[in-house]
Amino acid sequence: MCWVGGNMQEKLEFNPSYSMLTISLGPGEAIKAEPGAMVAQSGVQMVTGMGSGGGIGGFFKSVMKAAVGGESFFLNTFTADPSGGWVSLAPGLPGDIAWFDIQPNQPLFIQGGSFLASTTNVETDTKFQGMKGLFSGESMFFIHATTQEGAGRVYYNSYGAVKAMQIQQGQSITVDTGHVVAFTNGVQYTVGKVGGLKSLAFGGEGLVMHFSGEGTVWIQSRNLGSLASQLIPFMPTSSN
Numbered sequence: 001m002c003w004v005g006g007n008m009q010e011k012l013e014f015n016p017s018y019s020m021l022t023i024s025l026g027p028g029e030a031i032k033a034e035p036g037a038m039v040a041q042s043g044v045q046m047v048t049g050m051g052s053g054g055g056i057g058g059f060f061k062s063v064m065k066a067a068v069g070g071e072s073f074f075l076n077t078f079t080a081d082p083s084g085g086w087v088s089l090a091p092g093l094p095g096d097i098a099w100f101d102i103q104p105n106q107p108l109f110i111q112g113g114s115f116l117a118s119t120t121n122v123e124t125d126t127k128f129q130g131m132k133g134l135f136s137g138e139s140m141f142f143i144h145a146t147t148q149e150g151a152g153r154v155y156y157n158s159y160g161a162v163k164a165m166q167i168q169q170g171q172s173i174t175v176d177t178g179h180v181v182a183f184t185n186g187v188q189y190t191v192g193k194v195g196g197l198k199s200l201a202f203g204g205e206g207l208v209m210h211f212s213g214e215g216t217v218w219i220q221s222r223n224l225g226s227l228a229s230q231l232i233p234f235m236p237t238s239s240n
Contacts, residue, residue, distance in 0.1 A: 025080035043085025091157035107146035122152035160222030178223035184215035
C-alpha cells in the first residue's frame with residue numbers, strides 16, 4: 001500500500017497488463033471514479049453525480065458535452081463508512097494504471113476513455129479540440145482535470161503499457177493520435193498526417209499529434225483503433 005493523504009492508501013496489482021487499483025479509505029473519505037470502473041468494494045457508499053458541477057445549469061452543461069463528445073457526464077463517488085472501507089477499480093481495456101498529482105493552476109489533459117478516478121478535490125471537465133479533434137479521428141474532447149484547493153491525484157489508464165516522455169523547450173515529439181494518453185499544461189500540440197494521401201490510405205499510418213513546449217506527454221503501447229481494424233475482416237456481414 002502507498003499513502004495518498006489522510007488515511008487514504010492505494011495498492012496497484014496485476015500491472016502492467018491487467019491492472020487493478022484498490023483504494024483504502026478512512027472514515028468519511030471518498031474517491032471519484034468513472035462509471036463502470038468498480039470491480040469490488042466493502043464498507044463504502046456509492047453516489048452518482050455530475051462531472052461538470054451541480055445544479056440545473058451543471059446538468060445541462062454535462063448533458064450537452066456528453067451528447068457531442070461521447071464522454072460520460074456522470075462520476076461515481078465512493079464514500080467510506082464510519083469504520084472505513086475500500087474500493088477496487090479497473091479500466092475496461094487490458095493495460096496499465098498510472099497517476100499524476102495535480103497542483104492548483106497546473107491541470108492535466110487526459111484523452112477520452114483514459115480517465116479512471118481522482119480524489120474528490122479534483123474537478124473534471126471537457127476541453128473541445130475544435131477542428132484538430134475532427135481531423136484526428138479520435139475523441140473530440142480531452143478530460144481537463146484541475147484543482148482549486150491543494151494538491152489532488154488523478155488516476156488514468158492505458159491500453160497496453162504507459163510511458164512518460166519529457167519535452168524540453170526547442171524539442172518536439174510526434175505521436176500517433178491513437179497512442180496519446182495524457183499531457184501536462186505546458187505542452188502545445190498540432191494535428192497532422194504522416195506522409196501523403198497514399199500513406200494515409202495504404203501505409204497503415206494515419207494522423208499524428210505534434211507536441212512541443214515544455215512538460216510531459218504520456219503514451220500507450222497499443223492502439224484500440226488498430227485492433228478494431230484487424231478485427232473487421234472477421235466480423236459477420238449481413239447477407240442479401
